[in-house]
Amino acid sequence: MTSPAAGLSAVRVPKWAFAVSLLGLIVTYLVLQENGLALGASSELLHEFFHDGRHALGVPCH
């Protein structure tokens, strides 16, 4: 066995990985931050459903 890090630092990251990561960031935004900027009035339901999680994770809430 060579150095354990050797195999990992050689990993090639494909282009679609950035799309996947962007999706992750968008999901995080929708769950934690969306207060009407992107979805308008329908964000209210999203906000209320994830309400306790938002407060618990310390993001700004109303």
Added chain:
Amino acid sequence: MTTTYKSIALRGVAAGAIAGVASALVQLLVTEIPIRAALAVEEAREPAGDGHGHAHGGEGELVSRGAQVVGGMLGVVVVGIAVGLVFATAYALSKRWFVDRTPFSRSTAFGLAVFGAVALLPWLKYPANPPAVGDPETVNHRTALYLGVVVAGLVIVWGASRLASRLTAQSQPVRVTAVLLAVVAAVAVVLLAFPAPPDTIPADMPVTVLWQFRLSSLAQLATLYVGIGVVFGLLVDPATRRAKADAPVAVG
């Protein structure tokens, strides 16, 4: 084998789910206590008639209290998975981050750095608030400030890794001291440069509830972010698989 991006991404998802569940359990058992106390403060306000149409848990609500508790926990798990995916991608891309260490210590250090940048730093500048604190009118302004601090924190982590790799010619004590000084200075600049929290704490919010909530929130954030770093490290480190027989992976 953890040699393709896909296998690393799947481990990121698994680490995020596990850390998310742990964080959601902290929420259920710890954070919900001050949240309930804060909601009681808010309810006591209702008869005063200042209904800004955004009360929690009263009659005529979009989402019931029980659904908010479950939804909140679900939200934490979803965020854990999403962050785990981004974390795994950043890990696979990081060619400078402690490359001479084992995958486990790289991942754990990375998790600690992410916790510092996207949780602890914003918590210090704009401390977490329970329900019944915060003016709905200023929420977009507060969100912008909060995200600004998160971005600044990530830039500090990225800059620290760049600085460390620039200083590889120096001895380790010199390098570590220089990077730490730079990080402390950058954090001080961010804390001073961003404006104070726009909202004041209402007089009817007990200080004990406020601080119980803030500390619970910090514990939950640490469980999520440091948890992702530790679990992801366990999942990608070949040493873990060799030692699996005598040390079952415990997460909590």
